Amino acid sequence: DQQVKQNSPSLSVQEGRISILNCDYTNSMFDYFLWYKKYPAEGPTFLISISSIKDKNEDGRFTVFLNKSAKHLSLHIVPSQPGDSAVYFCAASANGNKLVFGAGTILRVKS
Amino acid sequence: DAMVIQNPRYQVTQFGKPVTLSCSQTLNHNVMYWYQQKSSQAPKLLFHYYDKDFNNEADTPDNFQSRRPNTSFCFLDIRSPGLGDAAMYLCATSPPGGRGPETQYFGPGTRLLVL
Numbered sequence: 001d002q003q004v005k006q007n008s009p010s011l012s013v014q015e016g017r018i019s020i021l022n023c024d025y026t027n028s029m030f031d032y033f034l035w036y037k038k039y040p041a042e043g044p045t046f047l048i049s050i051s052s053i054k055d056k057n058e059d060g061r062f063t064v065f066l067n068k069s070a071k072h073l074s075l076h077i078v079p080s081q082p083g084d085s086a087v088y089f090c091a092a093s094a095n096g097n098k099l100v101f102g103a104g105t106i107l108r109v110k111s
Numbered sequence: 112d113a114m115v116i117q118n119p120r121y122q123v124t125q126f127g128k129p130v131t132l133s134c135s136q137t138l139n140h141n142v143m144y145w146y147q148q149k150s151s152q153a154p155k156l157l158f159h160y161y162d163k164d165f166n167n168e169a170d171t172p173d174n175f176q177s178r179r180p181n182t183s184f185c186f187l188d189i190r191s192p193g194l195g196d197a198a199m200y201l202c203a204t205s206p207p208g209g210r211g212p213e214t215q216y217f218g219p220g221t222r223l224l225v226l
Contacts (some may be wrong), residue, residue, distance in 0.1 A: 041219060043216075044201075089153070103144075
């Protein structure tokens, strides 16, 4: 039972344009959502998070939007840069407990 | 630099031959996690330690065991690896207090191949 789903295995975007990565979840108990970024041969690193009491969190070029009614969140990267090319994992937790990950989306930013 | 180290980065074992993966950390974090990630799938939590308290996920096979002899080290033992256990194994740590999930630090992973 996949509680966190990233339905797009890959995404290709031109440098300077917006990248939008999507994530859906099924467990209404999730109250915290995170995005991790993973480069080849490295472990995932924390990128940005959002609490369920908010609908938007922004950090520089990265913005996460949460739509609780749709059980959907998205990560926007503006403007996209070639160095953003990586695998992006969506993750969720309930009450500060374990992380549940999505399968990841490979982002390629073309220069 | 403080970090999470996993050795080896690549491990080849034979079907049924016990194998141990290791993780060490210089962050002095009290929580350590082991995840299994199969190709194109989500990382899946196998178990975690809160200090010496071991927490097993309900669906983690008995074939997987773990040891944490001290704060810095944690081992994943696969007693009889099957072909289906070939995966990337990720170790992570998090500090006490605060928002644990936000502050999980991952190692680079060990890729296990079972022949």
